[in-house]
Amino acid sequence: MxxxxxxxxxxxxxxxxxxxxxxxxxxxxxxxxPGPVARIYVCGITPYDATHMGHAATYNAFDLVQRVWLDTKRQVHYVQNVTDVDDPLLERARRDDLDWVALAEKETALFREDMTALRMLPPQHYVGAVEAIPGIVPLVERLRDLGAAYELEGDIYFSVESDPNFGRVSGLDAAAMRLLSAERGGDPDRPGKKNPVDPMLWMAARPGEPSWDGASLGPGRPGWHIECVAIALDHLGMGFDVQGGGSDLAFPHHEMGASHAQVLTGAFPMAKAYVHAGMVALHGAKMSKSKGNLVFVSTLRRDGVDPAAVRLTLLAHHYRADWEWTDQVLADAVARLARWRAAVSRPDGPSADALVEEIREALADDLDAPAALAAVDRWVALQEERGGTDISAPGVVSRAVDALLGVAL
Incomplete structure (x- = not known):
């Protein structure tokens, strides 16, 4: 892909x-x-309704991670998946009487367009779950051979008890895990499981649903978590630098994925840091496909909103914060973009050398993008109030804002 x-x-x-x-x-x-090559894995979309502002906020956060690393003169090895077969995708295709493959391809193409418009740096490896299946099957077989997986009515489950470090990603207790498992794609109430939160590794073929040859596992399709493990281990190996995604992925997705990988390799941890972006709300509730309270990047683009303004809206909020999308936050970003562009369009201005270092400092400190924006605002205010004599300053500001914040002025 x-x-x-x-x-x-x-x-x-x-x-x-x-x-x-x-x-x-x-x-x-x-x-x-990270060393000379920084390694990052960010969990991708399930392509049945892309790209809403919650997605955009998450990928903006990890785009900043890449830009900080690139500014340290490192190379970045970035991997992202696409969950192009899963229950929500199949359910949407059935609801709308669509071919599930065509739906996935259409929404993935739209996601690519949105990422391009927002100037998100692409992954070196962009891998769909379907194309990863040949690498997933042997991992499930190995987990079974290690005694870390078991069969239940043809389905194969991972036993969380097989990993002594299970629970160290999210830090949740058993009750919280069970509750979130039920909310986020698990089946904690299924009879016969060894532990209610044990996740599925391989789903046996269901009538009317796609399936693939699972060798000794029988026909079926992969579970959600093992998909990312197979892709990450194949392209990055164990102990990569950052596992990223939205805060709703800490459990079960990243917790389960870490355990799968740790049992498979006998190494710990899967990632050196588990980094999670906050949630974006609309009308008082987290944006969610199930609720339908979504603001889409593609809709804003069709309405003539400059993607740079969308990106500035995202950057105005700390990546770990939960925040609410409103017409006002977008209007503020549109106004800020206009001021910045007017300021750098002048032939000279106040020296910008200190500004570049302020932006670097802010982003290195837990991706404090709002502080970086405030630093640029201060330079723009000086430019508006009294200008300057440094003919290189506007170009320096433009390049710094582009390189570090991904906003083209």
Whole structure:
């Protein structure tokens, strides 16, 4: 599966700072030192209704991670999946009388267009669950051979008790895990399971649903968590730097994926940091496909909203914060974009050398994008009030905002 085209990242003088970021597993800030190649895996969409602002906020956060690393002169190895076969996709296709493959392809194509418009840097490997199945089957077989998986009426489940480190990603107790499992695609009430939260690794073929050859597992399709494990281990290996996604993925998705990988490899941890973006609400409730309270990037684009303004709306909120989308937050971003563009359109201005360092400092400190925007606002205010004599300053600001914040002025 192909990703989307990369926008050019301008080179800046000097060098950025190592990223200090919040790790869900430890509950605190950790300073990442990836080495010459930083490795990141971000969980992708289930393509049946893309791309709403919750998606955009998540991918914006991890785009900033990449930009901080690139500014330290590192290479970035970024991997993202597409869950192009899963219950929600099949249910939507049935509801709308659509071919599920065509629906997935259509929504994935729209997602690519949205990511391109928002100047999100693409992954080096963009992998669909379906194309990963040949690599998933042997992992499930190995978990079964290790005694970490069991069969229940033809389905194969992972035993969470097989991983002594299970629970260390989310830090939740058993009651909270069971509740979230029921809310987020699990089946904790199914009779016969060893533990209510044990996740499915391989679903035996159901009538009227797609299935694939599972070798010794029999025909079926993969569970949600093992999909990302197979892709991440194949392209990044164990101990990669950041596992990313929305905060609703900490449990069960990232918790289960970590346990799968740790049992498979005998190593710990799967990722050095588990980083989670906050949720975006609309009309008082988290944006959700099930509720239908969504604001789509593609709709805003069709309505003539500049994607740079959409991105500035996202950047105005700290990536870990939960926040609410309103017409006003977008209007504020549109006004900010106009002021910034007017300021850099002048032939000279106040020196911007300190500004570049302020943006770097803010982003290295747990991706504090609002602080970075405030720094640019201060330079723009100086430009508006009294201008300056540095003919290089407007260009420096434009390049820094593009390279570090992904906003083209």
């Amino acid at each position: 192909h990703a989307w085209p990369a926008s050019e990242v301008p080179a800046l003088p000097g060098q950025g700072r190592d990223l200090r970021i919040h790790d869900t597993a430890t509950g605190g800030l950790v300073t990442l030192d």
